[in-house]
Amino acid sequence: MPKHYRPAGKKKEGNAARYMTRSQALKSLQVNLSLFRRLCIVKGVFPREPKKKVKGNHHTYYHVKDISFLQHEPLLEKFREIRTYQKKVLKAKAKKNEELARLLLTRQPTYKLDRLIRERYPTFIDALRDLDDCLTMVHLFAVLPASDRENLEVKRVHNCRRLSHEWQAYISRTHALRKVFVSVKGIYYQAELEGQKITWLTPHAIQQVFTNDVDFSVLLTFLEFYETLLAFINFKLYHSLNVKYPPILDSRLEALAADLYALSRYIDASSRGMTVEPKSDASSSSQSNDREESELRLAQLQHQLPSSEPGALMHIVADNNKEVEEDEETRVCKSLFKDLKFFLSREVPRESLLFVLPAFGGMVSWEGEGAPFKEDDESITHHIIDKPSAGHMYLSREYVQPQWIYDCVNARIILPTEKYMVGSIPPPHLSPFVDNEAEGYVPDYAETIKRLQAAARNDVLPLPGVGKEDLEDPQNLLYAGVMSRAEEAEAARNKKKMAELEKQYHEELKMELRGSAVDVAPVVEEVGEGEESVPDAANTQTAQDTSDMPTLLMSRKKRKLYEAMKKGQKKKSEAVEALEQRKKRLNAGQQ
Amino acid sequence: MKKRETANKDQMRETKSKSKNVSVSVKSQKQKAVVKEVKPVEKEVKSLKEEDLLLDSGTDSDYDGDSLSGSLNSDDFDSDIFDSEDDGSQRETEDGDRESSKDEVHGIEGSDDNDDEGEQVDSENGEEDGSGDEGSEQDEVAEESDSSEDEVAPRNTVGDVPLEWYKDEKHIGYDITGKKITKKEKQDKLDSFLATMDDSKNWRKIYDEYNDEEVELTKEESKLIRRMLKGEAPHADFDPYTPYVDWFKWDDAIHPLSSAPEPKRRFIPSKWEAKKVVKYVRAIRKGLIKFDKPEEEPNVYLLWGDDSTSDQKSKHLTYIPPPKLKLPGHEESYNPSLEYIPTEEEKASYELMYEEDRPNFIPTSLSVMVNVFVHRFASLRSIPAYPNALKESFNRCLDLYLCPRVRKKRINIDPESLKPKLPSRKDLRPYPNSCYLEYKGHTGAVTSISTECSGQWIASGSTDGSVRLWEVETGRCLKIWQFDEAVKCVAWNPLSDFPILAVAMGRDLVILNTELGTDEEQKNIKDLLQLGDLPEPKAAVAAIVSWLPDELYGGIKIRHFKNISNIDWHRKGDYLSTVMASGETRGVVIHQISKKVTTKPYKIRGLPVSAVFHPSRSYLFIATKKNVRVYNLLTVDEPVKKLETGMREISSMAIHPGGDNLIVGSKEGKMCWFDMDLSSKPYKTLKNHPKDITNVAYHRSYPLFASSSEDSTAYVFHGKVFNDLNENPLIVPLEILRGHSSSNGGGVLDCKFHPRQPWLFTAGADSIIKLYCH
Structure with missing residues (x-):
């Protein structure tokens, strides 16, 4: 009798009934693999891991409920319809009936994904939680070249570009950006929206190359879903700002490839509504400039906003309320570059900085047309330059490399610019995503930044009696904690050292005593001496023994878990060790 | 009404058709000219030039229309429109349906002629209306001029072949005499460019590829080109909108072309048309046909309007x-x-x-x-740019839709908290923890040791074939017995008044008199070891064992049929069990020393490893490779109990002095504690050694047990057995005893506890015996 024998007439039970393999699923859905893949991607259905794999280990298993979920999807029917329609077109073409084929092509059935998005993400927060991949993908495709071979149309690339800019404009406008990290792979951004931390990666603005080992149809299916998702999310976000979506952009700026700037202006303009005094924002520093700006905005308003907006006054109020509601972090972020004016040189990555600087309250301009102010503006405080040497230098401003901005943003303070001068190799750029304490290794520059932060806080902090702010500031607390921990560690180390010295002294005394008793037990002494020669080794051995002893009595499951944990810890400590050794070697090499 | 409309519409066309009709008659005359006219269009420049030349030749050039118009003119000139319309209607009467198709056909037919003929008819109209019969003459003249012009113009006679064929040749074609026309020297690009820059007339120079020469356009020619580019007629004086003149004189026509009466259908509205109209009207009313494009729904809208409702x-x-x-x-x-x-x-x-x-x-x-x-x-x-960007993104996509997702709990605890809480080792003292003495003297690995029951002496056997007797306290070697074979096992008799030693080597088991003890004891021993007349052994046993006197040291030698792997004394000191690993079913025998009798008590299943007597009752524990069986020595032949260790290969076994607990060591380095009251499965399995366990031992009185292993360590455990049956034995690892060095892959080969003190003897493969004290 086979192992899984089931008498006739008895239904399947357990895992055999609950899961089916992929080929079974295909059969029951009557679709081919590529269509199944599309459905899975769009519906967000993924394989599951049954406790017991009835059909064998090398199969992919789907839950029966998942498959029936796909079965009842109207989109499945729609896809079938599209397929028959395409057959019609083919037939017309084959019969040389060009007219009919053309006519048919103009009326192709289409489908929409909005219902699916609602289904997959019942609440807005859900959608935000899964936004990482979406943003990364859309940002990647925004810089890809359109390609016929890969079926990537120009339209889609442009759409991706537009969506990514809209997203960035919102983040920048609401000052929700928290961390930026320039890596080799691209620039990582982390924003915080409704309590969700959203991290995405934008590639460096250089033409990407297509590789052959990638199946574009998969990517494009994902992209299709992501585009729709991001559009809806953007709509919701813009709606929350009381801005019309999709935004209508200043065509002049758009043509100059300053979409982001155009967008942010648009948002500013529309969300302000009919505010007469736009200088309540960060741009209060320079009056003349401001007036120009406001005029521009008003001009935009006239043709962009619906002429009679009853809610305008309302949302000014709402806006004000929001300002109050803003959390501490946003306030810090908003005022980081508050009174600073930046000017970007030609070679600087403009897109990124145009996004980051306004997000932290700075004012930016760039070299080229459509820029809000020119290079010779006297009020410019920082000139971002990425060349080995600057040509004409204004004395009134500081010339820094772009990394300075990213480091400032991550540290939340204005760092001294000496190290970031033109032509010098800037200090290492550290990842803001790493918890140095948990990792066990703190790079030098992180220490420096920490010290600077402490100094800045002392400058800024009000009298201790006020108290509220420093209590709320988590970084402050953290820092204090760190300090106390470090001190503790130091003290403990000193203590240990003292104890060791003491112990050594006692041992020496003991040895002398034993020396007198040599004659009594020569063999013992011999052994003892042998051990004495490597006292440390023996000590560590016994210590290890005592720590290992209890593991003998653990159950196998627990022991495995324990060993795995130990292994992880060891790996971590080894990595730290390697870093420290490398550092030591580097220091030695320098001296 | 209808008639009139059609007439108006078709006015032009009809004229053309007529002219065509007429032209057919003329065609024979002017065929040549028509052929000439249809020149390849590709050679623009050339054709341009030719046309130009044609122009130059003036009014007497070959206008085909001339002849045509002439012929027309010769007929009736002043006809009426209505008449022509009449004509048309007559044709219509013939066959309404065919009419349209005919018209089309006509149009198509006419197309090749129309282009040249009709146009020229028109042009003719403007210039030379009523030029009369001269036309035909002119035609002839034109033909002549045509041929003369052919002689003059193209130098190259290569014909209508693609010029690419001559691309790599040195010549461009042949002149009329058949000689090759060589190509001109190609000018340097830079030079030619400079030349063109210098020359103010450059813009009107054109390179004629066919003749390989540069042609400078005249002012007129350039004007011509300009007009053509604009899509106008090449000649400025050509008027495309000349008023229509009907040359046909309809007045004179007496007979209609067709005499058939007008059909009825000409006078009633078409039924089918009406039906079609009704169909469309209905479709429009029903909304099947829409004229304005449907309003596009907005692609995006507020999807998550109110999150509170979506809590379902x-x-x-x-x-x-x-x-x-x-x-x-x-x-x-x-x-x-x-x-x-x-x-x-x-x-x-x-x-x-x-x-x-x-x-x-x-x-x-x-x-x-x-x-x-x-x-x-x-x-x-x-x-x-990061080269792997797409690849990584793709991999992520694959992960998202292809990887099974499982929710896993990540435990974030201190690993130390997983360890069980054990009583402090200090509280469990005394136990052996440090090496106190070393017994050196053997030259080979010490395979076995045994302690005398008083604890004063130990005996050890080694691979060098010697058995040594040591004094425990001092480490003095009292006695040495030398044998030919490597000693496998030594065991003291548990009785204190019979200080005899059983030594197993190869196939022999030797009972040695240690010559310790008092004279009386010695006498007893000598009596015991006297092999008098042996009782007749059973046949089954005789095949396995034979009792012989030992000539060397005056004891008893019991020869077995296979190599001995293990021996154990019964607590009463009279019985001795022997295990032969390769003896299979006959692997375990029991000797009775007093009667010099051997019995083969049981049929063993599997390979026997060790046989141990119960410390207080008449049971025998036999460990085979995987299981331990308990036999009652007195009654049954079948095992009383079977203990399943679940280990791969048992190497040793020891029984707690209480008799209810048992430890089993295995070659995979695991040790099992059986509580026989509890179950036949191990109460606890300890994986303490990385290599084979060679021996396990219980202390007689202290709650201690130990294991020795080939990894040159020995473990000491606290193993307390409670009298209360509800309480499980307490096992606490106490100490790892290191000190032996590994030699020939062997570490510690044997371990035994001191019978009185909490001391442990270990025998190492490095030929040293060590004593660990508390």
Whole structure:
């Protein structure tokens, strides 16, 4: 009798009934693999891991409920319809009936994904939680070249570009950006929206190359879903700002490839509504400039906003309320570059900085047309330059490399610019995503930044009696904690050292005593001496023994878990060790 | 009404058709000319020139229309429109349906002629209306002029072949005499460019590829071209909108072309047309046909309007959100801290690793390498595009839709908290923890040791064939017995008044008199070891064992049929069990020394490893490779109990002096504690040694047990058995005893406890016996 024998007439039970393999699923859905893949991607259905794999280990298993979920999807029917329609077109073409084929092509059935998005993400927060991949993908495709071979149309690339800019404009406008990290792979951004931390990666603005080992149809299916998702999310976000979506952009700026700037202006303009005094924002520093700006905005308003907006006054109020509601972090972020004016040189990555600087309250301009102010503006405080040497230098401003901005943003303070001068190799750029304490290794520059932060806080902090702010500031607390921990560690180390010295002294005394008793037990002494020669080794051995002893009595499951944990810890400590050794070697090499 | 309309519409066309009709008659005359007219269009320049020439030749050139118009003119000139219309209607009467098709056909037919003929008819109209019969004459003249012009113009007679065929040749074609026309020297590009820049007339120069020469256009020619570019007629004086003149004189026609009466259908509205109209009207009313495009619904709208309503629980399976990607660390920075960049050697070592183990992101230093991606950049602008961006994105996509997702609980606890709380070792003292004495003297690995029951002496057997007797306290070697074979096992008689020693080597078991003890005891021993007349053994036993006197040291030698692996004394000191590992079913025998009798009590299943007597009752424990069986010595032949160790290969066994607990050591380094009251499965399994366990031992009185292993360590445990049956035995590991060194792959080969003191003897493969004291 086979192992899984089931008498006739008895239904399947357990895992055999609950899961089916992929080929079974295909059969029951009557679709081919590529269509199944599309459905899975769009519906967000993924394989599951049954406790017991009835059909064998090398199969992919789907839950029966998942498959029936796909079965009842109207989109499945729609896809079938599209397929028959395409057959019609083919037939017309084959019969040389060009007219009919053309006519048919103009009326192709289409489908929409909005219902699916609602289904997959019942609440807005859900959608935000899964936004990482979406943003990364859309940002990647925004810089890809359109390609016929890969079926990537120009339209889609442009759409991706537009969506990514809209997203960035919102983040920048609401000052929700928290961390930026320039890596080799691209620039990582982390924003915080409704309590969700959203991290995405934008590639460096250089033409990407297509590789052959990638199946574009998969990517494009994902992209299709992501585009729709991001559009809806953007709509919701813009709606929350009381801005019309999709935004209508200043065509002049758009043509100059300053979409982001155009967008942010648009948002500013529309969300302000009919505010007469736009200088309540960060741009209060320079009056003349401001007036120009406001005029521009008003001009935009006239043709962009619906002429009679009853809610305008309302949302000014709402806006004000929001300002109050803003959390501490946003306030810090908003005022980081508050009174600073930046000017970007030609070679600087403009897109990124145009996004980051306004997000932290700075004012930016760039070299080229459509820029809000020119290079010779006297009020410019920082000139971002990425060349080995600057040509004409204004004395009134500081010339820094772009990394300075990213480091400032991550540290939340204005760092001294000496190290970031033109032509010098800037200090290492550290990842803001790493918890140095948990990792066990703190790079030098992180220490420096920490010290600077402490100094800045002392400058800024009000009298201790006020108290509220420093209590709320988590970084402050953290820092204090760190300090106390470090001190503790130091003290403990000193203590240990003292104890060791003491112990050594006692041992020496003991040895002398034993020396007198040599004659009594020569063999013992011999052994003892042998051990004495490597006292440390023996000590560590016994210590290890005592720590290992209890593991003998653990159950196998627990022991495995324990060993795995130990292994992880060891790996971590080894990595730290390697870093420290490398550092030591580097220091030695320098001296 | 209808008639009139059609007439108006078709006015032009009809004239043309007529002219065509007429032209057919003329065609024979002017065929040549028509052929000439249809020149290849590609040779624009040439044809242009020719046309020009034609123009130059003036009014007497070959206008085909001339002849045509002439012929027309010769007929009736002043006809009426209505008449012509009449004509048309007559045709219509013939066959309404065919009419249209005919018209079309006509149109198509006419197209080749129309282009030239009709046009020229028109042009003729403007210039020379009523030029009369001269036309035909002119035609002839034109033909002549045509031929003369042919002689003059094209130098090249290569014919209508693609000029590419001559691309690589030195000549461009042949002149009329058949000689090759050589190509002109190609000018240097720069020179030609300069020349063109200098020449103010350059813009009107055209290169004639066919004749390989530059042609300078005259003013007129350039004007001509300009007009053609604009899409106008080449000649300025050509008027395309001349008023229509009906040349046909309809008045004179007496007979209609067709005499058939007008059909009825000409006078009633068409039924089918009406039906079609009704059909469309209905379709429009029903909304099947829409004239204005449907309003496009907005693609995006407020999807999550009010989140409070969407709290309903999904009926579907729980959604497992995809895990977020790992956030980048310091090493992924474009400008990492220098210590994050591995050295060359480290990188080389990464290369040697398995792909799974290799760190997936390796930062490299500023120094430029050929194919390794450089990861430290002096400035932002020098970062290149990341080549794996698409690939990584693709992999992520694959993960998202192809990988099974499982919710896993990540335990974030201190690993130390997993360890069981054990009583402090200090409270469990005394136990052996440090080496106190070493007994040196053997030259081979010490395979076995045994303690005398008083604890004053130990005996040891070694692979060098010697058995030594040591005094425990001093480490003095009292006696040495030398044998030919390596000693496998030694065992003291448990009775204190019979200090005799059983030594197993090869196939022999020798009972030795140690010559310790008082004279009376000695006498007893001598009596015991006297092999008098042996009782007749059973046949089955005789095949296995034979009792012989030992000539060497005056004891008893019991020869077995297979090599002995283990021996054990019964507590009463009279019985001795022997295990022969390769003896299979006959692997265990029991000797009775007093009666010099051997019995083969049981049929063993499997390979016997060890046989041990119960310390207080008449049971025998026999360990085979995987299981331990308990036999009652007095009654039955079948085992009373079977203990399943679950280990691969048992190597040793020891019984707690209480008799209800048992430890079993295995060759995979595991040790099992059986509580026989509890179950036939191990109460606790300890994996303490990485290598084979060679022996396990209980202390007689202290709650201690030990294991020795080939990894040159011995473990000492606290193993307390409670009298209360509800309480499980307490096992606490106490000490790892190191000190022996490994030799020939063997570590500690045997361990025994001192019978009185909490001391442990260990016999090492390094030929040393050690005593560990508390």
